[in-house]
Amino acid sequence: MKFTHDIIELAVLMNHIYTTEPTGGALHIVLDDGNTEDEHIRWCIDNSIAELVGTEHDAYLRCAELLLQIAEPERLDAIAFFFGISRKWGHPL
Numbered sequence: 001m002k003f004t005h006d007i008i009e010l011a012v013l014m015n016h017i018y019t020t021e022p023t024g025g026a027l028h029i030v031l032d033d034g035n036t037e038d039e040h041i042r043w044c045i046d047n048s049i050a051e052l053v054g055t056e057h058d059a060y061l062r063c064a065e066l067l068l069q070i071a072e073p074e075r076l077d078a079i080a081f082f083f084g085i086s087r088k089w090g091h092p093l
Contacts, residue, residue: 013063014082026060036075
């Protein structure tokens with residue numbers, strides 16, 4: 001996997017999300033369940049993320065936007081990359 005700025009930013013945002021929501025919060029169906037198709041990400045944006053406010057809303061929305069910018073076949077790799085490095089960062093999953 002090529003470590004682009006977007007992949008690194010995605011990992012940082014996922015770290016923030018999983019620090020406060022160990023099951024992926026408003027992006028649970030995407031991040032935890034592996035439903036990485038555009039329609040699932042957009043559902044989260046329109047429903048679960050839309051219910052959030054402030055910085056939490058912004059973090060989840062940016063994470064979803066970054067996922068939409070990554071080609072569908074590479075999204076699972078990007079999520080798996082996060083889970084691999086998050087253990088090195090010391091955050092339990």
